[in-house]
Structures are given as C-alpha cells and as structure tokens.
Amino acid sequence: MVTAALTISRQAVFPERGVIELTTIEVQPPASDQLVMRVRRVGICATDLHLLEGHIGDPFPLVPGHEFVGEVAAIGGDAAQRRNLAVGDRIAVEMQLPCGACPRCAEGRYNICDRDDPADGLPVGREYGVNIPRTAEPGLWGGYSDYLHVPAEAIVHRLPESVPWDTAALVEPLAVSFRAVQRGRVTEGDTVAIIGPGPVGLLVSAAAKIAGAARVVMVGTRPNRLDLARRFGTDFTVNSREVDDVRGAVAEALGGLADVVIEIAGVTDAQSLAVTLVRRGGRVVLAGACGWSADVTFGADRDLLTREIDVLPSFLSAGGYEPSIAALTDAAYPYADLVTHRFSLEQVSDAYDVVREKRDDVIKAVLVLAD
Ligand SMILES: [Zn+2]
Ligand SMILES: [Zn+2]
Structure with missing residues (x-):
C-alpha cells in the first residue's frame, strides 16, 4: 500500500560540521502508536551551537532543536487512546526517547537510559536534536522543522491554553x-x-x-x-x-x-x-x-x-516537565521576559550570530515555526 505524504516540512539541517542548510522533507502519516507534532516554537540552545561546531560527537546530518513545543498535527488510533490526545491539542514532547524497560528507566532515571540495541543503529541515550541523525527514518528528529516525529516511547505532556507559545518554549x-x-x-x-x-x-x-x-x-x-x-x-x-x-x-x-x-x-x-x-x-x-x-x-x-x-x-530534564509546566501555568515569575529574540527558520544563521556574540542583551532566542 502506498500512503500519500501528509505534507512537506521545512527543516534546517547541519549536513556536516560548521554548515547550516535549509531543506524540505516529506512527512508521512503516523503509524497507530505514533503522532506527528506541528512545531510552533523551538528554543535556540547553546548546545545547538556546540553541535554545529562538532563539540558533541558527529551526528551529522542532524536536524537540531530539542526545546520544542507545538500541537498534535496527526495521531494514530492507539496513540490517541493511550495518550488521550486529539489533533490540535497543545503539547510538549520531552527531548529524550528512553526505552522505558532498562534498569535505569525502571528506577525513574530515564535521562541515563541504558538501552543498547545495535539493531536500531541509534546511540544509547537517544535525544531529539542531539544524536539521532536525519538519515534515521522518518528524518523528523529535531525541532528546527515544521513537523516532528513522535514515536510510542516519547514522553508527551499536555500544555495549558493559558501559556503563550513563546513562554511555552521555556518548558525544557x-x-x-x-x-x-x-x-x-x-x-x-x-x-x-x-x-x-x-x-x-x-x-x-x-x-x-x-x-x-x-x-x-x-x-x-x-x-x-x-x-x-x-x-x-x-x-x-x-x-x-x-x-x-x-x-x-x-x-x-x-x-x-x-x-x-x-x-x-x-x-x-x-x-x-x-x-x-x-x-x-x-x-x-x-x-x-x-x-x-x-x-x-x-x-x-x-x-x-x-x-x-x-x-x-544533574543531566537533562527527567522528572522536570511536570513542575515546569505547573510553574509556567502559575506564572509567579516573569518567564516571558527571558524570550528576548524571535527569528524565522530562514533566519537561523542570523540568530546564531546574535546568540554566539551575545548581542543586544540576548537571553533566549526562539525560532517561530508557526505563529
Ligand atoms: Zn537546551
Ligand atoms: Zn532505558
């Protein structure tokens, strides 16, 4: 059976060390236990710049971006039931894709997931936008992209309507x-x-x-x-x-x-x-x-x-999303003021110049995939 592509996604890719390219990729409909997220915002992190320079391994070609939020664009039947989600729901997806079965995952320390499965050809400790190359199907493994692939093992959280997208980008x-x-x-x-x-x-x-x-x-x-x-x-x-x-x-x-x-x-x-x-x-x-x-x-x-x-x-964010979403909802501190710069996907190189040189008192810069 041939299924028609859902849509086309823009992506920013690091094809090799030091190079940023804009390209597109076809988005396939999700399998029953998967969903596809429409990315609204992705934060630019110092980690992304280190990745570009080749300081964090050699995961090229890479679609970077691990600080993403968005909404459900398409969802399979099993995923909709298990996750209690529908198209249009606002979500945050954790940057890690833990196995959920190894001893470290079993004790809740899924940020140091120890899965080592040579069959899937992917590294131990899989992280969106960091160490899953674009060559791994379906190529939607980073947030500098209109769409993100969300497999069964992903950890997905619902975001309340009251948190604006720019602020929601701080969830990670x-x-x-x-x-x-x-x-x-x-x-x-x-x-x-x-x-x-x-x-x-x-x-x-x-x-x-x-x-x-x-x-x-x-x-x-x-x-x-x-x-x-x-x-x-x-x-x-x-x-x-x-x-x-x-x-x-x-x-x-x-x-x-x-x-x-x-x-x-x-x-x-x-x-x-x-x-x-x-x-x-x-x-x-x-x-x-x-x-x-x-x-x-x-x-x-x-x-x-x-x-x-x-x-x-303390490594990454395990166990931190629940209190993070609660804090953003509660809004006891002026979180929105930390998002000082907004760029389009096409402006990613300009954004990197600003972040690298800490221009204009930049604190957090975000890419706006969709307003
Ligand atoms: Zn980060
Ligand atoms: Zn694990």
Missing part, C-alpha cells in the same frame, strides 16, 4: 532547572547558591524558590544578568569579577555557607568553586556541560572528604 530549560533543584533536594528553608545566570541559571533561581528555598544568592560576572536574577527570586548577587573572596561574600549573604550549591555555568572553574561554597554535609549539584574533554579539579580531602559533601551531577 525550566525542566532542566527543576531537575537540578530536585537533585539538590532543595526543601523548605534551605539556602541556595547558584553559579551562572544564563537562561537556565535564572530559571534555577525561580525553581529553587518554588521548592521552598529561604534565601538564594546568584554568583555571576555580568551585571545585567545579575540584576535580572533578582526578578527570578534571587535575594543576593555576587559579581565574581569584582569580589576577591567569593566564598566570604556568599557566606555573608546567606548567613553561612550554602545548604545547596547549583552550578550551571558550564565551566570547570565554576565547578571547582561550587564545592567551596557549600556548608559541611551540604549538596553540590553540577548541572553545567563543560565539554567532553574537560577535567575538573577539587580539593579531595579539603573540600569533599572531610566535609562529606554530596556531589550530584
């Missing part, structure tokens, strides 16, 4: 923030130090406050970002370029070293600093990606052993 970075806060076991009354007021760092501040943090201090270098952090729940800021003794400044702000430190700067110096800002017996969450070849130095006995610090890496 906010989910990453909630995972970091959960890993740090931030609870009522905790003091929290955050290193790195990038888009995720600002959202970590909000997530920590929502989790009950009593006091939050943000450590960074750019004054405009530190000012902005105050609008996302940060009580105190420390400019590490201006202060000689960051540890002393954090302790002064919090009335002692932090119960929890969350590093999201993505540089090894920040990770080394993080373990010095926490109290004895405290928790340090390392959530920033520093690059595959980076090695970090800690004071093994001085900072970790004799103070029995919990060092907790």
